[in-house]
Amino acid sequence: MIRTIRFAGCGTTGVPLLLVHGFPLDHRMWCGQLDGLGDIARVVALDLPGFGGTPPDSDDGTATRMDAFADHVLALADALGFSTFVVGGLSMGGYVALAVARRRPERLSGLLLFDTRAEPDSDEARPAREELAIRVLAQGVEGLVDEFSARLLAPRTLAERPHVVRAIGEMIRSASAVGVAAASRGMALRPDARPHLAAIRVPTLVVGGEEDRVTPPETIEKLAAAIPGAECLIVPGAGHLAPLEEPRLVNAGLRRFLARL
Numbered sequence: 001m002i003r004t005i006r007f008a009g010c011g012t013t014g015v016p017l018l019l020v021h022g023f024p025l026d027h028r029m030w031c032g033q034l035d036g037l038g039d040i041a042r043v044v045a046l047d048l049p050g051f052g053g054t055p056p057d058s059d060d061g062t063a064t065r066m067d068a069f070a071d072h073v074l075a076l077a078d079a080l081g082f083s084t085f086v087v088g089g090l091s092m093g094g095y096v097a098l099a100v101a102r103r104r105p106e107r108l109s110g111l112l113l114f115d116t117r118a119e120p121d122s123d124e125a126r127p128a129r130e131e132l133a134i135r136v137l138a139q140g141v142e143g144l145v146d147e148f149s150a151r152l153l154a155p156r157t158l159a160e161r162p163h164v165v166r167a168i169g170e171m172i173r174s175a176s177a178v179g180v181a182a183a184s185r186g187m188a189l190r191p192d193a194r195p196h197l198a199a200i201r202v203p204t205l206v207v208g209g210e211e212d213r214v215t216p217p218e219t220i221e222k223l224a225a226a227i228p229g230a231e232c233l234i235v236p237g238a239g240h241l242a243p244l245e246e247p248r249l250v251n252a253g254l255r256r257f258l259a260r261l
């Protein structure tokens, strides 16, 4: 099947770095990395199906599993000629990056996990995924804008960085309702990634935001501790979207990591 995957890229030399966005955003959340890392990596940030410019996988909001998203990432790597690459994912993108690491470890030269977790949804959390899917299919994505800005961003970002708040709104409004529903249902079905963490053999950096309430620093530190040799970076002042909220601090950490590969 021929399909379209929208992506943005920068840089022509260095290690290939594929970046996978969080929910319900798109490749533009990596604008700081696209702008700031092109001199040391071939940075590619994609839109998962149903987000940004990539069409959804189905037209009715049927669950898209994280493994299916991982297949899209691998298909894009194939299309770009990346035999091996670093994959980086934020939150939902981290679930996808962990699925790539589990399914095709030989394709990875490094792993970047931002503001994410290895645990599956709890029995209490799963019904909220379905409620969100039903709500978005009935009412569209507009209602998510304020809810997710408040959830994803640190208070200081909300108060002092209107361009970041605007960017979140633009990304959410670009998502398709069926794509958001499909991803929400897919996240509820994701398997427990913890049993596979000890088998990760590539250099790994786990990044979190000091003020992240979705995946707080304890979650990030626990994730890093479970991956052999992984480094951990907690970004001061950042919420759940450290690469977008504090691009300079995050890029400094990424530069150190990428330079060692």
Ligand code: MLT
Binding pocket: 021, 022, 023, 024, 090, 091, 092, 093, 187, 214, 240
């Ligand atoms: C995300 O930012 O991608 C979401 O917080 C992930 C989730 O809801 O589990």
